[in-house]
Structure formats: C-alpha cells, structure tokens
Amino acid sequence: AQSVTQLGSHVSVSEGALVLLRCNYSSSVPPYLFWYVQYPNQGLQLLLKYTTGATLVKGINGFEAEFKKSETSFHLTKPSAHMSDAAEYFCAVNLQTGANNLFFGTGTRLTVIP
Amino acid sequence: DSGVTQTPKHLITATGQRVTLRCSPRSGDLSVYWYQQSLDQGLQFLIQYYNGEERAKGNILERFSAQQFPDLHSELNLSSLELGDSALYFCASSLGPLDEQFFGPGTRLTVL
Numbered sequence: 001a002q003s004v005t006q007l008g009s010h011v012s013v014s015e016g017a018l019v020l021l022r023c024n025y026s027s028s029v030p031p032y033l034f035w036y037v038q039y040p041n042q043g044l045q046l047l048l049k050y051t052t053g054a055t056l057v058k059g060i061n062g063f064e065a066e067f068k069k070s071e072t073s074f075h076l077t078k079p080s081a082h083m084s085d086a087a088e089y090f091c092a093v094n095l096q097t098g099a100n101n102l103f104f105g106t107g108t109r110l111t112v113i114p
Numbered sequence: 115d116s117g118v119t120q121t122p123k124h125l126i127t128a129t130g131q132r133v134t135l136r137c138s139p140r141s142g143d144l145s146v147y148w149y150q151q152s153l154d155q156g157l158q159f160l161i162q163y164y165n166g167e168e169r170a171k172g173n174i175l176e177r178f179s180a181q182q183f184p185d186l187h188s189e190l191n192l193s194s195l196e197l198g199d200s201a202l203y204f205c206a207s208s209l210g211p212l213d214e215q216f217f218g219p220g221t222r223l224t225v226l
Contacts, residue, residue: 036217043116043204044217090157099170100212101147104157 003027004093006105014113019063019078021108023091026072032094033074034102035065039087047089050074061085086112117141118218120205126224132193135221139186139207145169146188147208147215148180152201163188164211192223200225 007022025031032051036044048059055067061084065076074091088109092102117140127133139146148160150173159172163182174180177195182188192199202222206215 043118043219044206045116046214046216049214092157099162100145100208100215101159101162101170101172102149102215103159106156 003031003095003103004091004105006091006108008108009106010109010111012111012113013081015083016080019076019081019085019110021076021089021091021110023065023074023076023105024072025074025091025093027093027095029095030069033065033067034092034094035059035063035074035076036090036092036104037087038090038107044090047076081110081112083112083114086110116216116218118205118207118216120203120218120221122221123219124222124224126226127195128226129195129197131195131225132191133195133223135190135192135203135205135223137188137190137205137207137218139188139205140216143207143209143216144186145208145211145213146182146186147206148174148188148190149204149206149217150201151204151220152198154198155201157204160190162211169211195225197225199223 005024034049035047050067058064091105119138145164147162151157160174162170180190202220204220205218
C-alpha cells in the first residue's frame with residue numbers, strides 16, 4: 001500500500017512567488033515525516049523533518065512544513081521562490097514500526113520561472 | 115557533501131552480467147541503507163545493515179545481495195542483470211539503526 005502521496009509531479013512558480021508542494025501520508029501510527037531535495041545529478045539532501053513536538057517545522061533554505069494530523073498532510077512551503085530552488089522534492093515517511101527504512105513519494109519537480 | 119561516498123559514479127554493463135556497488139558511510143555511522151531510484155518504481159528501499167548485521171529488508175530482488183564489512187563499508191551485488199535494473203542506486207548511512215539518514219551521491223547503473 002502506498003504510504004506517501006505527492007500531488008503534482010510538476011509544479012511551476014514564478015521567482016518570488018509562494019512555493020507549495022503537497023504531501024499526504026497514510027499510517028496507523030504517528031509517523032516521522034521528511035522532505036528531501038534532489039538537485040540534478042546529485043544525491044538526496046534533507047530539507048527538514050518532523051518527529052515529535054512542534055508541528056511547524058523549519059528547514060534549510062527558507063523552507064518549512066506543517067504536520068497536520070487531522071488532514072494526514074505534511075505540505076512543504078517557502079514564501080518566496082528563488083531560481084536555485086529548482087530541483088526535485090521528495091516527501092518521505094518512516095512508519096516507526098521498528099525499522100528505519102524510508103518510504104518515498106513519487107517526487108515533485110519544481111520549476112522556477114524568472 | 116554528506117560524507118557518504120559511493121563508487122563507481124557510473125557503471126555501464128550488459129544484460130546477464132554481475133556488478134558490485136560500493137558504499138562508505140560517514141565516519142562513525144554504523145548503519146547503512148541501500149535504495150534504488152528508477153523511472154518505473156521511484157525511490158525504493160532495498161536493505162539496511164547495522165554494524166555488520168542485516169537489519170531490515172525491503173523490495174530487494176533475489177538476484178541482488180548486500181553485505182556490510184567489519185570496517186563498516188557496504189557492497190551491493192547485482193547479478194543476472196536485466197534492462198529493468200538500470201537505475202540510480204543510493205547508499206545512506208546513519209549513526210544508529212533508527213537515526214537520521216544521510217545519502218550518498220549515488221551510482222548510476224545502465225544495463226544495455
């Protein structure tokens with residue numbers, strides 16, 4: 001069963017505009033949630049993570065995400081897009097079943113239009 | 115730079131062949147993970163090792179095997195290669211078996 005759903009495989013925004021990348025998860029237990037970024041020909045870099053505590057999580061490069069249990073969502077936002085934000089973004093969940101393997105969404109490619 | 119190194123960066127081989135991918139974890143990390151990223155399947159967890167022992171198994175084919183050596187580096191062996199095995203293979207490492215994972219740059223495997 002799919003644990004993570006990313007709505008929109010491609011998102012385009014203008015430089016300076018709000019970035020919103022959507023992620024919904026399915027889990028019977030409170031999961032750990034992550035956003036990773038992948039630049040062309042590079043590995044995955046952790047942007048931010050939610051484990052417990054404050055539901056609004058701030059990450060690197062001005063990104064933040066909010067864990068909403070009632071909506072089973074963990075959407076990624078950035079107030080003002082920069083050209084350097086163009087990349088592929090992956091939402092991932094760790095189901096905390098005793099293993100540490102991550103289940104990834106299918107990814108969202110962000111294009112920033114100058 | 116995450117501190118995780120993977121070699122080789124690129125690998126081109128033919129169907130039916132066998133290849134070995136190598137991963138060196140960050141200094142001090144005891145756990146190593148392997149993931150496959152393909153156009154068809156996306157990013158999938160293959161297998162995890164912790165301090166030399168297999169810890170968790172995901173969607174790893176029987177033709178694939180892995181191990182973690184006493185110096186903590188890991189190797190992923192892929193045999194009887196098929197066209198569909200063409201993918202980017204990532205290694206990640208973490209300090210403990212349940213800690214944050216740091217990803218290497220990946221090995222791109224092309225099977226012709």
